[in-house]
Amino acid sequence: MKRDKTQFKWQEATGDAKFIADRHFDNLLEGRLFRSSCPRGKIESIRLPDLPEGYFVFGAKDVPGRNVLQMVEADWPVFADEEVRYLGQIILLVVGPEIKVLEQILDTIHVEYQPLTPAFTLPDSQKLTDGAIHGQDNKFDSHRINKGDVNSGFAQAEHIFEETLSTSYQEHMYLEPQGMVGYPQDGKIVIEGSMQCPWYVHHCISVVLGHNKVRVIQATTGGGFGGKEDYPDVLAGALCVAVERVGQPIRLILPRSEDIAFTSKRHPIDFHYRTGVDKQGKIVAMEVKIDINSGAYLSLSGIVLQRAITSCINVYEIDNVRVDATAWATNTSPNGAFRGFGSPQTCFGIETHLSHVAKQLGLEPADFKHDHLLNTDSTTLTGASIFGDLVLEQMYEQICEASDYHEKAKAYRQQSNKSDKLKGIGLAMFQHGCGFAGDLEDTLVKAKVRLVKGADNEVEIQVSNTDLGQGLSLTFCQIVADALKVPLTSVRLAAADTGVVPDSGPTVASRSIVIVGYLIEVAAKKLAGIWINGTEQCVEEDYKKPSYHKWDQEKFEGNAYQVTSYGMNIVEIELDPATGETEITGLWAVYDVGHAIDEMVFKGQIDGGFVQALGYGSLERMTLDSEGKFQQITMADYVIPTSMDVPAISSALVDNPYKYGPKGAKGGGELTHNGGAAAYCAAVESAIGLPISSIPITPEVVCDLLYGVKKQCLGNMTVTSGKIQGVAR
Structure with missing residues (x-):
């Protein structure tokens, strides 16, 4: 495939790309988060200062829907209400025109805690001091796999070796810190931000707001490496509450030190x-x-x-x-x-x-x-x-x-x-x-892709997968152009906007090429078979797992x-x-x-x-x-x-x-x-x-x-x- 005259990542390369912090919004307010100073404890009281005109504070009582972040399970609250489980957990969102004033307000908010003994390490967690953090035993999940007969195998062993090894945290250190802007438009709450998975955020804020009148758009994103898979839900959950109440644009961007201190890390x-x-x-x-x-x-x-x-x-x-x-x-x-x-x-x-x-x-x-x-x-x-x-x-x-x-x-x-x-x-x-x-692509994700051909014979790829610097905006177009046997310049990738693109699943798990890329290739071959010059056409394709792919989730x-x-x-x-x-x-x-x-x-x-x-x-x-x-x-x-x-x-x-x-x-x-x-x-x-x-x-x-x-x-x-x-x- 020739790349003549293509401008892959041209705006990023020339410095013209507009990241969320570069965007202009009329009547924009700023947001700052008030976070827990206690790693584990019960919240006994929250004392707020008198707020200047035009400034607002939002917490758990202001959530119109459910005060939960709907991820794999709905256990993480948008705003801590009765308890805090980690240092830096979000309790409140403060909103107003001037960041300096927001910081002054944050300094005068006072929360009383009943502290409990925190568990920071695995041995600490297993001791269950002051009771369990989660459930009865602090176990979120557990699985066992058996292959063959281990006891019989060890009976054959001449030497048996035992050893313990460990890994630690790793910070993503993406070039652009976490950030997003929310605003009302056409009867919907719109969230634009630096993210990997727009439909994840869409599902999350629909639960928080208690309705589906939402739209999520990926802005130009300066890296993710997984760090912008789950954490944008955390910011969007708080932000959407404030946007719906205030009714004007609000921007929430983390300073680098706050980003490193409180966002998700690689699991030790x-x-x-x-x-x-x-x-x-x-x-x-x-x-x-x-x-x-x-x-x-x-x-x-x-x-x-x-x-x-x-x-x-x-x-x-x-x-x-x-x-x-x-x-x-x-x-x-x-x-x-x-x-x-x-x-x-x-x-x-x-x-x-x-x-x-x-x-x-x-x-x-x-x-x-x-x-x-x-x-x-x-x-x-x-x-x-x-x-x-x-x-x-x-x-x-x-x-x-x-x-x-x-x-x-x-x-x-x-x-x-x-x-x-x-x-x-x-x-x-x-x-x-x-x-x-396992079978999650088939039973949970259920990816859908869409190709839209205009009367000008230009083809738009509509998927929710995002380009974080890994090259999807080029390789997706190459797949479709090759399947259709058309110039690369006649194919484009639509913005990852839930108001436009179907849910093809998140940009994670090395699935974008092998799962979504294959679907758009199949769709492109179908389009090639029905192609009519000068006519608008649309083809959709849904994921179907290959016949050889079998999985028993109960037995693993x-x-x-x-x-x-x-x-x-x-x-x-x-x-x-x-x-x-x-x-x-x-x-x-x-x-x-x-x-x-x-x-x-x-x-x-x-x-x-x-x-x-x-x-x-x-x-x-x-x-x-x-x-x-x-x-x-x-x-x-x-x-x-x-x-x-x-x-x-x-x-x-x-x-x-x-x-x-x-x-x-x-x-x-x-x-x-x-x-x-x-x-x-x-x-x-x-x-x-x-x-x-x-x-x-x-x-x-x-x-x-x-x-x-x-x-x-x-x-x-x-x-x-x-x-x-x-x-x-």
Whole structure:
């Protein structure tokens, strides 16, 4: 497909794009949020100051419909009323013409609390001090998967290894902070904002207002990475109440420090593995325990939990597996969607654990993992057959050859640990299921797409999926133009406006290309079959899952996803043992995303996702103080990698077309984040010769490992049976 004269992302590239903060609205008022200063407690009283003329305060008593955010479950209130569950929970929205006056009003609002003992960590949550935060046991959700016979498998084991590993928070750090404007128009409440999922917001505010006279429009959006999936509901829920009451435009944009302090984060997860290996070095049994820190409300944690449990043994074939997974309530900001949606955490856990097992057995980790790779004839963790061809073997050979992995790994095992610089290299293999887990695409999402052809033969694509910088506004048009055999310039993507576009589902879960892209390709082929020049025509298409896709939600059996994409990353580093600092000297990546629609667009996904994952693994540290406040709330405190921190990434795609994807494509945007942190960890372990049990691996952590200041940083693997003959460095 030629791109001559196309202006993909032209306004963003030239600086002409109008973000929500750039927009002009007549008679615009500003909004500011009053948030809880107590992480857990009962609200006893709220005292408001006398308000200047033209200023308003809104809270739970002002909600005309239901005071809930209708997400997966309706447990998160728009405005806290009787209790608060986390520091920064919204209690009131203050509205008026001048921000300085709003801030003065916020300073004079006083809330009395009856404090309760907060639970910030998983052990705290499990203690149930002062009673449960949620339900009777603080469990939002839990699942178990059994494959094969775990007890029989462990009976065959020569060695049994146990280990606990953990991951921490990650902040999205999108370029544009959260923000939106609401206003009345044509008898409806309209919300425009920086968001990923307009129909999510539409459903949410319809419940809050108690009617369906609403319209939601995605403004030009400066990045999301999942952070603008659930949190726009939180802002829109409060904003729509004020707009309906005041009857004029109101803008609510979070300052960067407020955005970092209170918006959703990547879920911290604790993993416990128990793995049995027989005399031949084959894994014969594995038990995995997964505990997720959900924060104060469920939000999207149940879906993250489902992806974590279904992907927890990654790309490996293990006959006997038992997995128990639980999402726990704590008194922190609710954790939500983040690129990878649980898979980067599970990839770090399983890749690091298997590396440690291999080293205990005296084996090279890459060889040990390679011997357990899935193949086309394998059965997945949830008991499904593989659809299509797996090309993991080809990918493994390709990336190892490109990076000279085996020779370097051997050399670095033999280097002196007294060198001024220590070198290391690490490999991670990973996967990502495309679309929502199980049968949710069919039973819950039910995507619909529409193509509208004008009398001028120009075609408009009407879907609710949004372009956050990942390239949909180009690739969707390429799909339709190719199917219709028309110039790319004659196809355009409509604005994501619920007053115009059907609900094709949210822009999440690597579903936009493989699910929605396929639907618009099918619709385009139908349009091509009935095309009449100079005539207005319209074609719609609804999602129907492929016949091979079977799922039993009760048993957690079948195809966990419609299709899966795969990747492999290698990271090479040079480490200064005096400071613990690392320099990344080489990055390699190979992916199977079916057939890439536009390799240049996907190259952008590879580079961005890989670097974001390296930040997650190496330096993006986010910690809570004793009151439940994040200690890193500015870009000076929370540091992310830049282009100066990484070398050029050597990447390649293996062409493996998928029958039910547009032009053979599968999803890939989230896949590119899944393996980088695990590969970085493996590279650091290769350099220092010591096990690591958590990320991020900051220079301080490296120095603690090397010099033994904090023994808890060291690996915690135990061997409960068998005799180990040697340990590989």
